[in-house]
Amino acid sequence: MNEIELLNWARGPGLTYATIFMVFGLTLRVIEILSLGRPKELAEVRDSGVRDGWRMVIMRSLPERRNWKRITAAYLFHVGLLIVVFFFIPHTQFFRDVFGVFWNGWPNYIIDFVTVVSIAAMLYTLAQRLFDPARRILTTIPDYLAWLVTFLPFVTGYMAFHRLGVDYTLMLALHILSVELLMIALPISKLTHAVTFAMSRWYLGSNNGRRGIHV
Amino acid sequence: MTTSFEQGINTLKRVIDAPIASYFSSCTRCGLCAQACVFYTETGDAKYTPIRRVEPMRRIWEQEYTAVGKLKKLIGLSKTVTEQELEDTVELAFESCTTCGRCSMVCPVGNDIVYMIRRMREGLTAAGLGPKELRAAAVRTLETGSVMGFPMKTLEAQVRAAEEETGIKINIDEPNVDYLLLLSSAEVMQFNEIIAALAQIFQEAKVTWTLSSTAHEAGNPGMHLGSSEIEAAMINKIVEAAEELNIKNVISPECGHAYMAIRWEGPNVIGRPYPFKVYHIIEVLDKLREEGRMNTECCDAERITFHDPCQAARRGGVNEPQRNLLNMVSSNFIEMEDRKACNWCCGGGGGVNSIEKSEPLMDKVFHRKRAQIEMLDVTTVVTMCATCRNALEEGAEKNGMDIRVMGLTEVLANRLLKEKKS
Numbered sequence: 042m043n044e045i046e047l048l049n050w051a052r053g054p055g056l057t058y059a060t061i062f063m064v065f066g067l068t069l070r071v072i073e074i075l076s077l078g079r080p081k082e083l084a085e086v087r088d089s090g091v092r093d094g095w096r097m098v099i100m101r102s103l104p105e106r107r108n109w110k111r112i113t114a115a116y117l118f119h120v121g122l123l124i125v126v127f128f129f130i131p132h133t134q135f136f137r138d139v140f141g142v143f144w145n146g147w148p149n150y151i152i153d154f155v156t157v158v159s160i161a162a163m164l165y166t167l168a169q170r171l172f173d174p175a176r177r178i179l180t181t182i183p184d185y186l187a188w189l190v191t192f193l194p195f196v197t198g199y200m201a202f203h204r205l206g207v208d209y210t211l212m213l214a215l216h217i218l219s220v221e222l223l224m225i226a227l228p229i230s231k232l233t234h235a236v237t238f239a240m241s242r243w244y245l246g247s248n249n250g251r252r253g254i255h256v
Numbered sequence: 257m258t259t260s261f262e263q264g265i266n267t268l269k270r271v272i273d274a275p276i277a278s279y280f281s282s283c284t285r286c287g288l289c290a291q292a293c294v295f296y297t298e299t300g301d302a303k304y305t306p307i308r309r310v311e312p313m314r315r316i317w318e319q320e321y322t323a324v325g326k327l328k329k330l331i332g333l334s335k336t337v338t339e340q341e342l343e344d345t346v347e348l349a350f351e352s353c354t355t356c357g358r359c360s361m362v363c364p365v366g367n368d369i370v371y372m373i374r375r376m377r378e379g380l381t382a383a384g385l386g387p388k389e390l391r392a393a394a395v396r397t398l399e400t401g402s403v404m405g406f407p408m409k410t411l412e413a414q415v416r417a418a419e420e421e422t423g424i425k426i427n428i429d430e431p432n433v434d435y436l437l438l439l440s441s442a443e444v445m446q447f448n449e450i451i452a453a454l455a456q457i458f459q460e461a462k463v464t465w466t467l468s469s470t471a472h473e474a475g476n477p478g479m480h481l482g483s484s485e486i487e488a489a490m491i492n493k494i495v496e497a498a499e500e501l502n503i504k505n506v507i508s509p510e511c512g513h514a515y516m517a518i519r520w521e522g523p524n525v526i527g528r529p530y531p532f533k534v535y536h537i538i539e540v541l542d543k544l545r546e547e548g549r550m551n552t553e554c555c556d557a558e559r560i561t562f563h564d565p566c567q568a569a570r571r572g573g574v575n576e577p578q579r580n581l582l583n584m585v586s587s588n589f590i591e592m593e594d595r596k597a598c599n600w601c602c603g604g605g606g607g608v609n610s611i612e613k614s615e616p617l618m619d620k621v622f623h624r625k626r627a628q629i630e631m632l633d634v635t636t637v638v639t640m641c642a643t644c645r646n647a648l649e650e651g652a653e654k655n656g657m658d659i660r661v662m663g664l665t666e667v668l669a670n671r672l673l674k675e676k677k678s
Binding site: 074173 | 273286287296300303305307321322323324360361363368371524533534570571572574597
């Protein structure tokens with residue numbers, strides 16, 4: 042298999058398999074959660090909690106006022122990830138081809154800058170994991186692997202864009218394959234939080250809301 | 257109650273619900289919860305990182321309720337929870353956690369760790385690992401009707417003393433009145449001025465109320481222990497008393513965990529809604545203030561601050577009434593920097609203050625509270641929870657802090673009295 046064939050496989054069957062696995066897997070994870078059910082609240086509530094549930098889903102995405110210094114790296118990485126995935130022009134073209142929806146991408150120099158910041162932020166979070174005792178004690182090998190499969194698409198994408206390292210076609214194939222690896226990891230690792238974060242926040246927010254706690 | 261390791265594991269399997277599954281699914285092990293936990297910040301010991309306290313439960317969830325976890329278990333990547341691990345978790349779920357819930361204020365994915373700790377304790381107790389002090393308190397409460405184990409006649413004596421002091425008749429087992437008042441053991445034994453204080457406030461406001469001879473204890477060690485059975489038995493006593501006396505409103509006293517147990521957990525542990533409403537005493541007093549039924553003298557210029565008890569404020573939703581009331585009687589009420597839902601724990605709640613082994617740790621974590629108070633240069637710290645009050649008093653004494661600690665009801669009664677005297 043040469044580079045062209047590898048790229049074609051990554052773009053074609055590889056992407057299909059990874060997508061099926063990701064969608065099926067994440068759906069299963071959500072069903073696994075919901076099927077456990079939530080006990081009916083028998084105490085007289087102050088509020089339905091629906092508003093506070095949604096509020097929590099949204100508000101916890103904003104930087105935390107109190108601890109902003111501590112979450113900067115992780116926060117930057119998440120923002121960077123969303124920008125790069127959805128606003129790099131070739132990515133917007135991909136989404137147009139696949140889903141038929143199109144929005145304007147951002148100039149390459151911005152994406153390039155965001156990528157560098159995101160890579161730096163990810164390295165910083167890795168350092169935190171290795172050196173901060175509270176994080177280190179929690180982290181398991183699958184967590185480091187989850188970091189790695191999130192890191193690889195950034196690095197391969199950056200290298201492909203700047204024509205670094207191996208031949209461009211091969212690098213692009215590697216980039217797409219690394220994204221597929223990430224898609225496969227999503228439902229089987231802590232990366233599931235990309236979907237379930239909304240559920241956990243909702244449960245906390247709505248529980249709070251029922252008790253009249255509006256934070 | 258028979259206990260065994262298997263029962264512990266089965267209980268843990270049973271208590272896992274959709275919220276818990278979503279919390280474990282979302283946790284990224286980011287460790288931010290540590291920064292919010294007074295036991296971590298004051299000791300620097302990573303073992304106190306909040307989410308670690310429920311690790312056995314996480315593994316049970318993964319192995320029982322996820323396809324990935326089942327596969328991991330099958331190929332030996334995920335080990336089943338051992339008896340030793342449950343034993344090791346006692347320290348983390350009971351001895352060094354006040355269930356204050358500050359961790360859930362910073363968790364990026366919104367994990368309610370105390371929701372899980374509460375159920376982790378349920379599993380540990382079912383495995384026979386509940387701390388002996390909490391078990392003893394639970395048994396004592398069931399047998400005597402009071403957490404501290406005093407008989408009804410002790411309360412009767414306090415009631416008579418309050419009657420003599422105020423000249424107001426205090427009802428016991430009076431049917432068809434507005435409110436049934438519950439008291440915590442600490443209020444009967446240590447902070448008994450509350451009985452006279454309330455008698456006066458209620459007399460002024462023309463509120464009718466009673467105590468119950470069968471259900472006067474608001475404290476509920478069953479909740480701390482993680483025994484829904486014992487918690488429900490205590491709650492049922494209150495429900496029966498209120499039903500028998502035909503009372504539509506029950507007052508939970510200045511006690512954070514009592515409020516959590518009777519107001520929020522109660523109907524869920526007994527499995528049916530109440531035929532009455534439950535209020536924290538401070539909610540009732542604030543209602544009287546709003547209706548203009550409490551005439552107090554304004555305003556004391558002493559510098560005072562307020563300590564929000566975690567179970568009443570952050571987790572119970574009583575955040576504004578205490579402020580309305582303090583501002584009514586004080587012209588110099590100063591807020592702590594972290595307050596309401598973000599307040600730092602006193603270090604004594606969740607049963608920690610009754611576990612002997614935890615005392616040195618409690619002393620250590622009090623330093624956070626001390627720093628918070630000393631920053632404000634106040635003379636008085638007011639609170640609305642007997643456990644917080646004890647922790648604050650002890651902490652102030654051990655650290656040579658020149659502050660007075662008071663219950664909010666007492667503060668209000670003092671201002672009420674002055675007006676009557678003048």
